[in-house]
Amino acid sequence: MGRITVDEQRCKGCGLCINVCPKKILKLSEDKLNDKGYSFMVCFNMDECIGCAGCAMMCPDIAIEVER
Amino acid sequence: MERNLMKGNEALAEAAIRAGCKCFFGYPITPQTEISAYMAKRMPKIGGVFLQAESEIGAINMVLGAASTGTRVMTSSSSPGISLKAEGISYIAGSDLPCVIINVQRGGPGLGGIQPSQADYWQATKALGHGDFHVIVFAPSTVQEMVDLVTKAFDLADIYRMPTMILADGLLGQMMEPVTFPDQQSINEYDKSWAADGHKNKRKHNIINSLILSPEDLEKSVQERFERYDKIAKEEAMAQCYLTDDADIVLVAYGATARVTQSAVDLAREKGIKAGLVRPQTLWPFPADHIRTASENASSLLCVEMSMGQMIDDVKLAINCSKPVHFYGRTGGVIPTPTEILTEIENISGGAKE
Amino acid sequence: MSNTEKTTKKVFTRPNALADVPTHYCPGCTHGIVHRLIAEAIDELDCLGDAIGVCPVGCSVMAYDYFNCDMIQAPHGRAPAVATGVKRAKPDNIVFTYQGDGDLAAIGTGETVHAATRGENITIIFINNTTYGMTGGQMAPTTLPGQVTQTTPYGRDTDTAGFPIRVSEMLATLDGVAYAERVSVDNIKNVNRAKKAIKKAFEYQTQKKGFTIIEVLSTCPTNWGLDPVKSLKWLEENMMPYYPLGVYKDKEAQ
Known part of the structure; x- marks a missing residue:
């Protein structure tokens, strides 16, 4: 079981996390933007998260915290 | 000592x-x-x-x-x-x-x-x-x-x-x-609390x-x-004045040139010409006050340099161009001699007084 | 509280040495990943209070705001000389530079080569992304043959613009270099390897072994004109063949 927390304001929507997620449970926000105008990453199925932290390791903005 | x-x-x-x-x-x-x-x-x-x-x-x-x-x-x-x-x-x-x-x-x-x-x-x-x-x-x-x-x-x-x-x-x-x-x-010792020398986890980081x-x-x-x-x-402006109290012509020179110029002032005095020397010890800040005061009663100034004339601009500014500022210089590594400078002094002051 | 919440613990958080501020880097730029790896190495070696970073001109010029250790901003290309001055004055501090390819391998080649050959006990983190990022994507000394940039609009023609410099290989020939490794941050495995390399370089410095350099293959999605994910792929397919990953010098292994 894992859990990620995304700092929506830090996220620049680059998508590197989405690309490496083994469970494919991450996507960019579709109807919301952060204050800087970026779509930000959301986890749409946290129950599937295994807490591997791959997303966080690829995040250039250190916008993801991971619990396991 | x-x-x-x-x-x-x-x-x-x-x-x-x-x-x-x-x-x-x-x-x-x-x-x-x-x-x-x-x-x-x-x-x-x-x-x-x-x-x-x-x-x-x-x-x-x-x-x-x-x-x-x-x-x-x-x-x-x-x-x-x-x-x-x-x-x-x-x-x-x-x-x-x-x-x-x-x-x-x-x-x-x-x-x-x-x-x-x-x-x-x-x-x-x-x-x-x-x-x-x-x-x-x-x-x-x-x-x-x-x-x-x-x-x-x-x-x-x-x-x-x-x-x-x-x-x-x-x-x-x-x-x-x-x-x-x-x-x-x-x-x-002066305060160096701004230094980037490792904060030892005791202060916020310093940035240079x-x-x-x-x-x-x-x-x-x-x-x-x-x-x-x-x-x-x-x-912090510093300058030394030499025989400027009664000088009619005030020479301005710094560094090694000031040594030669001082000899020229001595030669001029021997000939009865009231010459003096202001020797800036700081070039920035430029000792403009020293030069202005020392040349108050002079009729002209002569700037001597080992260049084509660079400090002369600051000398003119120091006295607001209120008097003629002449120039004598050698460049390229040539050192002016006291006699050369004396000749220049004589030309400016209308020849020897005796 | 459910059982799950009781038993979970944080397995990934922002390192202490990294300032809690947003960066100015473009989306998907890998500078941020490398910054984190450096900060983690500093945390793990517990040397934040002794570390002094030097960042010269380029996209990373404002990195002084991103690290919590003392920081110095250096003129373009001169970071190895500045770091030399710091280290000679304060030999017990941990001194690192963070330099791009234009900075390190063009304008600062002399400073880099001589710091290396002196065996200056500093660590250089060298970001190779084949371009001048901050000025808008001009040809760098590491731009690949045929690569299109703002100043090689028809592709880098090696007949007129010469060849890329392989920095790690070049510096590895110098006796003063204790450690030189080329790493990449294009995938999780490589990010972990990069972290190990950076930490090792810092460890060598604490052991006063001499000059260490970690070259990091990185991306510049904005100036490459590719999205961040495609940029990583481009790095893997185009940069890695020309700039093979690996350890080019390890004084301890010899």
Whole structure:
């Protein structure tokens, strides 16, 4: 079981996390933007998260915290 | 008091060590190489650092690094090498770092020659790099004065957090004169809480920086620096006056040229011409008040330089062009003789009075 | 509280040495990953109070705001000389530079080579992304043959613009170099390797072994004109063949 927390304001929507997620449970926000105008990453199925932290390791903005 | 017969360059290096200079970064260039050679010999013995850099650019940036840690640091070079250091000096000034830079001037432009010159006056006092900034420039005219001014250069650099320069020339660097060093020199300590020397988890991180992207903030930072410059201009300008009280013609000369000029003043006096000399010891700040006061009763001034005429602009400004300011100079490494200068004095004052 | 919440613990958080501020880097730029790896190495070696970073001109010029250790901003290309001055004045501090390819391998080649050959006990983190990022994507000394940049609009023609410099290989020939490794941050495995390399370089420095350099193959999505994910692929397919990953010098292994 894992859990990620995304700092929506830090996220620049680059998508590197989405690309490496083994469970494919991450996507960019579709109807919301952060204050800087970026779509930000959301986890749409946290129950599937295994807490591997791959997303966080690829995040250039250190916008993801991971619990396991 | 310890009295030694020493070469100018070596005396200067020894004085720097006694003033607490812990790091020296240099690059060989005539006619200042003895400074590096002396530092190479002495620094390892006192636990200091001597490093021969890969270039003058490397050396001045090593100075930037050591100065950032709050360490007393010096570099030396000669004219073409100072041009290479210009970038680093601008960054050092923009980062408010203290250091001492020696320029033992030689003839220019380009590779020029290796004989004494004062053709870097403009560079030293007006444009030692890009941007709005100054360095304090000292102009010694004896080996003893080189020694005395080095300590002052380190102190003022620390007090005002800015680079200071000793503007010497090949003549002073190479000549041997007796010098006296104080037996036990106390080294003044100044606040270095701004230094990037590792915060030991005891304070917020320090940043040494010259990049300010907001125009308003950059302007404010430069204006604050210029408030410091105003204080320096008021308090640190230095000059010596010689026989100026009754002088009808006031000569202005600095460095090695002042020695020759003083002889010319003596020759003129022997001929009944009331000549005097103002010798600036700081070139920035320029001792304008000294010159104005000393020439109040004179009818003209004569600026003597080993250049085509650079300091003369500041002399004219000092007296607001209220009197004729004549010029005599030799350049390219040629040293003016007292008789040449005497002839000039005679021409200006209408010949010998006896 | 559910059982899950009781038993979970944080396995990934921002390192202490990295300032808690947003960076100015473009979306997907890998500078941020490398910053984190440096900060983690500093945390793990517990040397934040002794570390002094030097960042010269380029996209990373404002890195002084991103690390919590003392920081110095250096003139373009001069970071190895500045770091030399710092280290000689304060030999017990941990001194690192963070330099791009234009900075390190063009304008600062002299400073880099001589710091290396002196065996200056500093660590250089060298970001190779084949371009001048901050000025808008001009040809760098590491731009690949045929690569289109703002100043090689028809592709880098090696007849007129010469060949890329392989920095790690070049520096590995110098006796003063204690450690030189080329790493990449294009995938999780390589990010972990990069972290190990950076930490090793810092460890060598604490052991006073000499000059260490970690070259990091990185991306510049904005100036490459590719999205961040495609940029990683481009790095793997184009940069890695020309700049093979690996340890080029390890004084301890010899």
